[in-house]
Amino acid sequence: MSSIAAQLILNGIIAGAIYALVASGFSLIYSIGKFMHFAHGAVLAVGAYMMYTFAVVLHWNFYLSIILAVLASMCAGQLMNLTVYRPLRKRKASSAVLLIASISAMTFVNALILLAWGADVKSIPVTNPVFEVLGARITLVQVCIIGVSMILLACLWFLMKRTTLGKAMRAVADNKEVAQTVGINPEWIYSQTFLIGSFLAGVAGVLIGIEQNLYPQMGVQLAIKGFTGAIIGSLSSVPGSVLGSFILGLVENIGIWYLPSGYKDAIAFVLLFIFLLFKPSGLLGVKAREA
Amino acid sequence: MKKTLVLLSLLLLLVACSGQQQSAQSVQQSKEPYQFGAVLPLTGTNSFYAEFAKYGIELAVEDVNKAGGINGRQLQIIYEDSGGDKAKATSAAQKLIDVDDVDALLTVTTPMGGAIAPVAEASKMPFIYESATNSFAVNKTYVFKDYPDATEMCSLLMKQVKKDGHEKVALIGTNAEFTLLCKQGAQSVAPLTSFETYTGGETDYRTQFVKIQNSGSTAILLSIFAGDCPHAYKQIRELGLNVTIYAPFQGLACGSGDNTKANPDLLKGAYGADVAVNEESTDPAFVDFKTRLVARGWTTQITGSAVTYDSIRELAKAYEGCDNKLCVTDHLRNLNDYQGVSGTIGYHGDQIVERAVNLRKFDGSKWVVVQS
Numbered sequence: 001m002s003s004i005a006a007q008l009i010l011n012g013i014i015a016g017a018i019y020a021l022v023a024s025g026f027s028l029i030y031s032i033g034k035f036m037h038f039a040h041g042a043v044l045a046v047g048a049y050m051m052y053t054f055a056v057v058l059h060w061n062f063y064l065s066i067i068l069a070v071l072a073s074m075c076a077g078q079l080m081n082l083t084v085y086r087p088l089r090k091r092k093a094s095s096a097v098l099l100i101a102s103i104s105a106m107t108f109v110n111a112l113i114l115l116a117w118g119a120d121v122k123s124i125p126v127t128n129p130v131f132e133v134l135g136a137r138i139t140l141v142q143v144c145i146i147g148v149s150m151i152l153l154a155c156l157w158f159l160m161k162r163t164t165l166g167k168a169m170r171a172v173a174d175n176k177e178v179a180q181t182v183g184i185n186p187e188w189i190y191s192q193t194f195l196i197g198s199f200l201a202g203v204a205g206v207l208i209g210i211e212q213n214l215y216p217q218m219g220v221q222l223a224i225k226g227f228t229g230a231i232i233g234s235l236s237s238v239p240g241s242v243l244g245s246f247i248l249g250l251v252e253n254i255g256i257w258y259l260p261s262g263y264k265d266a267i268a269f270v271l272l273f274i275f276l277l278f279k280p281s282g283l284l285g286v287k288a289r290e291a
Numbered sequence: 292m293k294k295t296l297v298l299l300s301l302l303l304l305l306v307a308c309s310g311q312q313q314s315a316q317s318v319q320q321s322k323e324p325y326q327f328g329a330v331l332p333l334t335g336t337n338s339f340y341a342e343f344a345k346y347g348i349e350l351a352v353e354d355v356n357k358a359g360g361i362n363g364r365q366l367q368i369i370y371e372d373s374g375g376d377k378a379k380a381t382s383a384a385q386k387l388i389d390v391d392d393v394d395a396l397l398t399v400t401t402p403m404g405g406a407i408a409p410v411a412e413a414s415k416m417p418f419i420y421e422s423a424t425n426s427f428a429v430n431k432t433y434v435f436k437d438y439p440d441a442t443e444m445c446s447l448l449m450k451q452v453k454k455d456g457h458e459k460v461a462l463i464g465t466n467a468e469f470t471l472l473c474k475q476g477a478q479s480v481a482p483l484t485s486f487e488t489y490t491g492g493e494t495d496y497r498t499q500f501v502k503i504q505n506s507g508s509t510a511i512l513l514s515i516f517a518g519d520c521p522h523a524y525k526q527i528r529e530l531g532l533n534v535t536i537y538a539p540f541q542g543l544a545c546g547s548g549d550n551t552k553a554n555p556d557l558l559k560g561a562y563g564a565d566v567a568v569n570e571e572s573t574d575p576a577f578v579d580f581k582t583r584l585v586a587r588g589w590t591t592q593i594t595g596s597a598v599t600y601d602s603i604r605e606l607a608k609a610y611e612g613c614d615n616k617l618c619v620t621d622h623l624r625n626l627n628d629y630q631g632v633s634g635t636i637g638y639h640g641d642q643i644v645e646r647a648v649n650l651r652k653f654d655g656s657k658w659v660v661v662q663s
Contacts, residue, residue: 004505007530011497119338120549121521130529139529212494213521215336221492253498261499262466262488 003135008257009250010136016249017146018208020242022226023233024152025200027241030230032173032193035098039080041223042109043198047073047205048214049117052124062126070202077198080105081190089190106220114216122214141211148207152200153242160238165192173236228272234282243283247271324365327606328387330398330407335375336492336518340399340543344421345370346589347596348397350580351603361610368603369393377406384410395419395606395619399599400516401469402491408434417609417619419602423469423540428642433620435638437602439648441469441514442476444539444564447650448512449480451562452537457510461485461503461534463496463523464514473514473539484508494522500530512537513545520545524554538563541651542594546658558653562661567647568594568633569660580632594633601631 022044029037050072054065084105088098128139160166171179172189180186208222226245233244248268255267275282329348331341348368355366369391371383380398384407387393396418398407404420408427411418411434418434420427423441428434445462452460462477464470466488477483485506487499503511511534515523523545527534538546541563551558570581570593580600581593589596608629609622627637637645651658 004501007501008498011495011501014497015495114334119334119336120342121336121518123521123553128529130531137530213525215518216334217336217492218494221494256498257502260488261502262490264493264498265490 006134006136008254010133010138012250012253013146013246014138014142014249015253016229016246017142017149018204018211018222019225019229019245019249020149021145021152021200021204021207022222023229023241023245024149024156024238025197025204026223026226027230027233027235027238028156028200029193029197031236031238032169033085033098033190034173035085035095035102036227036235037085037102037197038099038223038227039084039102039105039109040077040197040201040226041219041221042106042113043073043077043080043201043219044205044208044222045113045214045216045219046076046109047202048209048218049113049122049205051206051209052117052122052214056122056124066206069206070199073202073205074195074198076109077194077201078191081194086187086190089187106223110216110219117214117216119216124210124214126210128210139211141207145207145211148203149242152203153239156196156200156238159196169193225268228268230282231272232275232282234285237282237284240282240284247283322364324367325361325607325610326367326369326391326393327395327397327603328369328371328384328391328393330371330373330380330383330387330396330403332375332400332403333370333372335373337375337400337516339517339547340595341372343543343592343595344399344599346584346587346592347599347601348603350583350596351600351607355604355607361607362612366603366607373398373403373406375400375402377402380406381410388414388416394610394616397421397599397602397606401467404436405468415616417606417616417623419606419623421598421602423472424467425472425643426468431642433616435620435623435642435644437605437636437644437646438598439566439644439646440476441472441539442479444648445473445476445512445514446479447564447648448537448539448562449477451650452510452512452535453481455510455535455560457508457535459484459506459508460510460512461487461506461508462512462514463487463489463499463503464512465516465519466490470514473512477512489519491516491519494519495526496523497526497530500526500532503534504530504532508534510535510537512539514539515545517544517547517550520547520550521553524550524557527557528554535559536561539565541565541658542568542592546651546653547592551653551658555653555655559655561653563651563653563658564648565594565651566598566633567649567660568597569649570594571660576630577632597631597633601629601633601636604631605629605636 026040047069051069054060054068055062084101128141130137130139168184169189172186176186229245229248230241234240252264252267256264331344332338333341352366373380373383380403396411399421401422401424404422404427412431419437421438428436462483485503485508489496542565546563609619613619624638627639629636649660652661
């Protein structure tokens with residue numbers, strides 16, 4: 001394989017892994033909560049900025065900073081669930097209302113980030129050696145991103161298929177009322193879902209913050225790409241959203257090899273449009289049974 | 292009869308009082324400060340531009356007021372944040388015009404200039420934008436562009452590229468008009484081997500750089516917003532691109548202080564082009580400006596602050612002796628050979644400023660003017 005082709009594919013995989021980190025948490029929360037939690041991007045940004053604060057501003061141990069940053073994301077996500085979404089769920093708010101609330105929450109958190117850390121681009125300096133693979137170049141952080149997205153996917157699969165919590169989450173996703181009758185507390189399940197989803201966002205925020213630098217809108221851009229990847233793969237399937245994200249990353253990067261590079265976003269949205277038109281349930285989604 | 296006399300007296304009293312009130316209001320109005328509206332990307336990825344613009348503006352306001360103001364009236368600035376978003380910029384400009392009733396508008400960067408120009412022209416509001424794109428001011432009466440041309444900068448850089456012996460040259464830039472103007476300027480000297488763009492806000496340009504690498508280019512023109520330069524430099528380093536960098540808008544973009552400090556290794560042999568401000572100048576007015584700027588610890592973006600400083604001073608000067616906005620635009624248009632802290636400025640009967648550009652070379656730690 002030529003080194004250029006290898007680099008292109010690798011670029012696509014790296015981009016896909018970044019989108020997959022975002023899409024997995026997004027998709028998990030959608031599949032259980034049945035609404036689009038766009039503020040997932042803001043939770044990711046919180047993780048990135050807390051990592052910057054602990055590791056760069058306060059000069060704490062790098063690995064301790066990672067743990068604390070992820071915990072901070074989990075707290076931010078859970079806080080959103082308790083203060084924004086739970087009160088709305090109690091009022092039997094529709095998915096559309098929850099979506100609007102999530103956009104508001106995202107805007108609010110972005111404004112807080114701006115206030116606290118300012119608007120300039122920040123970076124988390126790390127020793128980041130470069131490796132050559134089949135003539136293509138990849139950094140250690142990029143390898144970690146690809147590896148972590150695979151490991152997290154595997155862990156999520158295990159959680160959902162092999163644990164009691166996973167079974168309870170699937171039960172609530174299938175039918176909340178029936179789940180309640182067998183003693184499952186939906187609100188407790190939603191709490192766990194947000195904790196796990198925000199954990200994924202925190203991990204994504206830390207890795208992406210190191211890889212791409214930090215800026216206040218980073219969560220918004222990533223949420224859009226993660227959402228696109230999730231739609232392609234299947235919004236209600238975490239493996240599907242991960243697969244869709246990798247497909248998106250590859251199509252974007254290989255696409256602009258042949259087309260003018262300014263069309264990168266257009267490629268992503270054309271792909272999204274094609275799937276919405278011909279396979280709205282996504283690659284791994286199941287078509288809803290008609291009544 | 293008595294009643295009529297009383298009523299008549301009351302009427303006369305009322306007329307006299309309203310007359311006095313009107314003249315009091317006129318006196319009050321004439322004492323009210325002039326207000327210029329500044330729509331800046333105070334937040335968002337382009338906030339870097341707002342930072343130095345604000346510092347230049349504030350120094351200009353201080354100096355205008357210290358010199359007695361405009362027509363005996365003080366000057367105030369009202370800031371509005373565009374967040375780097377065109378829709379927000381348009382709303383902000385509309386609010387400044389309709390609600391705050393400002394006397395002039397100012398903005399920085401191409402997207403903001405493009406968004407506000409139609410609003411300013413329709414509202415007959417004198418408006419200066421600082422961007423490398425001319426088209427927003429063409430065929431306008433109230434819209435003025437106060438920054439050198441991207442075409443000229445890139446043409447100057449391309450000449451240096453050829454002088455340095457590079458046969459294959461690439462240009463990568465934000466998907467905006469100033470990048471197309473840079474391409475035009477570069478290609479007026481020699482053809483480009485590769486031309487790549489990215490949408491503003493994007494952070495992954497790896498594939499674009501791979502295409503440039505594949506083209507065999509040994510020189511690269513970076514027509515990129517300052518906030519995107521850290522991403523570009525990171526990816527150039529990671530992909531191991533062996534290229535010499537040529538940076539249009541050097542002081543305000545990829546050759547800015549922070550970008551230079553973080554990437555001196557990548558800037559070996561680099562050239563930049565920007566508005567012809569020699570930051571080592573010993574001109575007393577410039578030295579005073581620079582000293583005051585740095586003493587306040589505000590910024591090291593002297594060039595950018597100097598340009599906005601002069602834009603405010605130009606507007607203030609244009610308002611001298613004018614009682615309407617059309618007069619202001621006539622004064623601006625006929626501003627020739629005005630000595631600002633950022634050099635000689637002249638509109639020469641046009642909406643687009645003529646400002647000199649100069650070439651700078653990176654000497655390992657800072658940018659040094661090599662040619663004007």
